[in-house]
Amino acid sequence: MAWQLAVSFSSLHILPGPLEVVGGLADLIKHGLLLKYVVASLFRVTWGFVLAAILAIPLGLTIGWHRRAEMAFNPLLQILRPISPLAWIPIAILWFGVGDLASVFLIFLGCFFPLMLTAINAVQGVPAVFLNAARNFGLSPGAIVSRVLFPAVVPQLIVGLRITLGIAWLVVVAAEMIAVNSGLGFLIVDARNAGNRYDLVVAGMVVIGLIGLLLDAGMRSLESRHS
Amino acid sequence: MNKLSAQRVSMQFSRDGKTTNVLRDVNLEVAPGEFLCLLGPSGCGKSTLLSIIAGFLSPSAGAVKIDGEAVTGPDPRRIFVFQERGVFPWLTVAGNIAFGLSKLSRTDREQRIAHYVKLVGLEGFEKAYPAELSGGMKQRVEVARALAVNPDMLFLDEPFGALDSITRLTMRRELLRIWEAERNTVIFVTHDIDEAVQLADRVAVMSDRPATIQQVVNIDIPHPRDISSARYLELRDGIFRQLGLAHKV
Numbered sequence: 001m002a003w004q005l006a007v008s009f010s011s012l013h014i015l016p017g018p019l020e021v022v023g024g025l026a027d028l029i030k031h032g033l034l035l036k037y038v039v040a041s042l043f044r045v046t047w048g049f050v051l052a053a054i055l056a057i058p059l060g061l062t063i064g065w066h067r068r069a070e071m072a073f074n075p076l077l078q079i080l081r082p083i084s085p086l087a088w089i090p091i092a093i094l095w096f097g098v099g100d101l102a103s104v105f106l107i108f109l110g111c112f113f114p115l116m117l118t119a120i121n122a123v124q125g126v127p128a129v130f131l132n133a134a135r136n137f138g139l140s141p142g143a144i145v146s147r148v149l150f151p152a153v154v155p156q157l158i159v160g161l162r163i164t165l166g167i168a169w170l171v172v173v174a175a176e177m178i179a180v181n182s183g184l185g186f187l188i189v190d191a192r193n194a195g196n197r198y199d200l201v202v203a204g205m206v207v208i209g210l211i212g213l214l215l216d217a218g219m220r221s222l223e224s225r226h227s
Numbered sequence: 228m229n230k231l232s233a234q235r236v237s238m239q240f241s242r243d244g245k246t247t248n249v250l251r252d253v254n255l256e257v258a259p260g261e262f263l264c265l266l267g268p269s270g271c272g273k274s275t276l277l278s279i280i281a282g283f284l285s286p287s288a289g290a291v292k293i294d295g296e297a298v299t300g301p302d303p304r305r306i307f308v309f310q311e312r313g314v315f316p317w318l319t320v321a322g323n324i325a326f327g328l329s330k331l332s333r334t335d336r337e338q339r340i341a342h343y344v345k346l347v348g349l350e351g352f353e354k355a356y357p358a359e360l361s362g363g364m365k366q367r368v369e370v371a372r373a374l375a376v377n378p379d380m381l382f383l384d385e386p387f388g389a390l391d392s393i394t395r396l397t398m399r400r401e402l403l404r405i406w407e408a409e410r411n412t413v414i415f416v417t418h419d420i421d422e423a424v425q426l427a428d429r430v431a432v433m434s435d436r437p438a439t440i441q442q443v444v445n446i447d448i449p450h451p452r453d454i455s456s457a458r459y460l461e462l463r464d465g466i467f468r469q470l471g472l473a474h475k476v
Contacts, residue, residue, distance in 0.1 A: 127312065129309045129312050129313045132283055132307065132313075133307070133315075135283075135300075136281070136301040136303065136305075136307050137303050137326060137327040137376065138327070147326075148315070151317040151318075154317070
């Protein structure tokens, strides 16, 4: 309501009103583009995120468990970590060409470092009393990992996964603006380039926001089920 | 034969090129089934001594023998009870008590859990998680988890330090009741003189760092102990003086 009123009373054309945006959404649905773009974006996020989780979590847990490995890897990690995944766009395109693979790679990079650091910190944060108790009860090293170390780090890993999924969703939009010809990020750039359709631009933003909210809600329910 | 004997145990820690002597030539003997308290001021090294006895640390010099064998690491026959922090938050009360019982058959395990849940008075809380329990209840879970594997020694490191004074009194009574039923050898670390005199058969009084055992006091009062009796006060005041404390606030 406030949005509609503000837009209709201001003489400047800063933002399309909500009615126009709803019209834009309807347009997208009619042409079958909305579903197609949402699926394309989610597909890339899923692959990038899942691959990063599969590699970064075991690696991070191992590095965190071995003090020396952490000392060896830490400098490299601290240099790579602050580089925005977006800075990798030219290299991603050079390596993988314009297409799904390049954007999956960018999402992977955006998720990999935060997840690995979460895993390292989670292992190092396991209280020594838990490990001493496990040794006291005569557990083998394998059993210590599966029965004590792993359950002790799971809550922190879930929080890390939730934050990282948010990052993945940020990165996919940016990656799609440059590296591919489909998806919600592409929708926004394309709508502007092809005749300044700002109703479609804002429609894309609204959809991105809503899906981001749903992803976060999904991860939160996983989190609460575990605590 | 002694259950445990520590011979000339010394411990040094080095940090930033500075060496701290924590224990110096500690000699200690504990009889089977005995309840011994290690008493000393905070930071004197009594927890370090207990960690060495339990096998979590190896001494810089000297050795600890249990049943005639040198201690080389932790052992499920001797369980260390941490303050309530040692309870696993991802397991229920029953899950925690069953932690050391994975080799037992299902029915044996269930029986063992039921027995120790009852012994520490946690009936009805089997399915509760530690976050839902009070400090005293968590401490009972840890004691039950330790007892469930039938250890022949229990090491307790200021187990009731974080509890309020009323709960602490109840827990002492409970611990004595359990010890009288199970008759494990118990080594109990505390900085609380009253606690030591209420619980122990013998109190080993430790000096400040580098710690040695100054004196071992026999507490020759049968349980249940009357803590206003003349003999109790006499023994307690003796230890007060031994620690160099004025008996006035």
